[in-house]
Amino acid sequence: MTARGTVAVAGVGTSHFGRQPDRDLLTLAYDAVREAFSDAGSERVDAVWVGTVFAPAGVAQRVLRAMGITGIPIVTVENACASGTTAFVEAHEAVRTGRHGRVLALGLEQMSTAFSGAITPETTDPEGRTGLAMPAMYAMSAARYLHTGAVTPEQLAAVSVKNHAHAVHNPRAQYSGHHTVEQVLASRMIADPLTLLQCCPTSDGAAAAVLTPATGAAGEVVVRGAALRSGTPWNHRSPHVWGHDVVADTTRDALAAADLDAASDADVLEVHDAFTIGEIVTTEALGLVPPGEGGKAAAGGVTALGGAHPVNPSGGLLSRGHPLGATGLAQIAEITWQLRGRCGARQVEGARLGLVETMGGGVSVLDGNACVVTVLESR
Amino acid sequence: MSSPTGADPRPAIRRTAEGDWVVVGRRCRACAEPVAYAWPRCPSCGSAVEPAHFGPRGTVWSSTVVRIAVPGHAPPYSLAYVDLDDGPRVLAHVPGRNADEPTPIGSTARLIGVSDDGDLQVEVTG
Numbered sequence: 410m411t412a413r414g415t416v417a418v419a420g421v422g423t424s425h426f427g428r429q430p431d432r433d434l435l436t437l438a439y440d441a442v443r444e445a446f447s448d449a450g451s452e453r454v455d456a457v458w459v460g461t462v463f464a465p466a467g468v469a470q471r472v473l474r475a476m477g478i479t480g481i482p483i484v485t486v487e488n489a490c491a492s493g494t495t496a497f498v499e500a501h502e503a504v505r506t507g508r509h510g511r512v513l514a515l516g517l518e519q520m521s522t523a524f525s526g527a528i529t530p531e532t533t534d535p536e537g538r539t540g541l542a543m544p545a546m547y548a549m550s551a552a553r554y555l556h557t558g559a560v561t562p563e564q565l566a567a568v569s570v571k572n573h574a575h576a577v578h579n580p581r582a583q584y585s586g587h588h589t590v591e592q593v594l595a596s597r598m599i600a601d602p603l604t605l606l607q608c609c610p611t612s613d614g615a616a617a618a619v620l621t622p623a624t625g626a627a628g629e630v631v632v633r634g635a636a637l638r639s640g641t642p643w644n645h646r647s648p649h650v651w652g653h654d655v656v657a658d659t660t661r662d663a664l665a666a667a668d669l670d671a672a673s674d675a676d677v678l679e680v681h682d683a684f685t686i687g688e689i690v691t692t693e694a695l696g697l698v699p700p701g702e703g704g705k706a707a708a709g710g711v712t713a714l715g716g717a718h719p720v721n722p723s724g725g726l727l728s729r730g731h732p733l734g735a736t737g738l739a740q741i742a743e744i745t746w747q748l749r750g751r752c753g754a755r756q757v758e759g760a761r762l763g764l765v766e767t768m769g770g771g772v773s774v775l776d777g778n779a780c781v782v783t784v785l786e787s788r
Numbered sequence: 789m790s791s792p793t794g795a796d797p798r799p800a801i802r803r804t805a806e807g808d809w810v811v812v813g814r815r816c817r818a819c820a821e822p823v824a825y826a827w828p829r830c831p832s833c834g835s836a837v838e839p840a841h842f843g844p845r846g847t848v849w850s851s852t853v854v855r856i857a858v859p860g861h862a863p864p865y866s867l868a869y870v871d872l873d874d875g876p877r878v879l880a881h882v883p884g885r886n887a888d889e890p891t892p893i894g895s896t897a898r899l900i901g902v903s904d905d906g907d908l909q910v911e912v913t914g
Contacts, residue, residue: 526856526857527856527858530859532797532860533797534797535797535798535825535879538798538860539798539867539879539881539907540858540860540881540907541879542854542856542858544856545852545854545867548852549849549850549851549852549867550850552850552851552852552893553893556850598853599855599856600852600854600855600856601852601890642821642831644876644877645849645871645872645876645877774831775831
């Protein structure tokens with residue numbers, strides 16, 4: 410490490426989220442980058458980190474050259490669902506250490522043209538080859554939680570109800586609506602006990618952030634702390650369900666970096682809710698609620714807008730959509746807007762401290778391919 | 789989209805002289821971690837490993853029924869994570885069960901070989 414400096418999120422932008430098979434990654438990325446540049450008040454960047462999972466090789470240079478961004482360091486990173494926030498923390502580190510002055514972090518994904526339905530499990534992975542689709546992986550956690558009494562079916566469904574209701578106030582969200590717990594539970598079964606409305610949709614989209622050294626201006630949104638970890642073995646010895654420990658460990662790192670005592674210090678959070686059980690396990694792993702209380706918190710409004718710890722005001726992955734590589738930066742954009750007080754009917758009043766958590770998996774035996782936790786603050 | 793070509797990544801199994809199916813894996817010489825795969829080092833601590841057999845008996849840690857189309861697998865199909873006795877947690881198909889009903893968690897189970905497609909299979913024993 411060389412210089413230590415505070416890094417600002419100078420601008421953010423996103424495309425619309427949804428099935429957009431008639432568009433391409435180039436136009437989706439341009440929507441996000443154009444808005445981020447406009448927000449930052451400058452089109453100058455010295456380097457770019459791009460997060461994507463399924464985009465073709467060369468996608469970063471292919472989309473960026475179409476907007477005249479050439480000749481500077483451009484790096485593509487892949488960390489499953491945490492690819493976008495991986496790009497963000499690497500861009501953050503590049504600015505923090507003085508390696509680059511202004512850095513663009515861009516996440517993008519077009520799922521609708523890559524898969525006919527859910528993500529095809531990776532056949533070079535033992536459990537992927539065995540047919541463990543992503544919903545089934547999360548279903549294993551949900552079934553275990555139900556078995557131990559850590560959650561009820563109604564509490565699982567409450568996460569979907571909450572996040573779809575939040576998304577009603579997010580014009581960029583893929584889905585929204587005022588569902589009931591009964592409707593969520595009655596939707597088509599995907600992988601027992603997870604029903605369709607408990608699973609994130611197939612989404613296309615892009616999101617971007619421009620990072621710069623902080624200026625100290627009033628109201629500036631800065632990165633207070635960030636951390637990234639990859640998972641360790643998850644097995645018969647693990648006391649928790651899949652993914653819990655990598656989220657807990659990464660959170661501890663991020664809170665230490667941010668000099669905070671607890672995730673509950675955050676006024677607003679965007680977390681990885683690819684499936685309802687994911688948000689429940691994550692709120693527990695973050696330490697936002699006690700172990701086994703995640704479902705109760707969702708059903709009781711603790712994690713809803715207006716509750717003590719609002720989680721996923723954007724609608725989360727369940728409703729905004731989950732274009733894998735774009736998701737982390739869409740979360741960063743939402744928290745940045747929240748900290749600037751620009752979220753209209755989904756605004757968390759007076760939010761000054763926000764937390765973003767993203768985790769990605771799919772490599773069997775590991776607790777997760779990667780988890781990223783970032784704390785943003787309005788100065 | 790990847791198609792199943794190249795080496796099969798799934799656990800290798802073989803039948804013992806007693807007729808039991810066992811997973812041919814590795815055990816760490818340093819931390820005793822059981823691994824269902826013939827990997828060169830322990831995924832937990834990086835130490836040297838030695839060949840080890842696991843199974844045939846275990847306990848169902850969790851289960852689900854997959855009801856969406858997955859290439860190479862016809863839905864619905866029943867999956868379980870089974871903690872093999874003194875062994876690793878393995879993902880296995882549970883053939884022959886009512887597909888509307890996930891395998892009861894906490895059941896005892898036994899390895900019964902692999903499917904025609906090469907997927908590890910268990911049956912519930914209690």
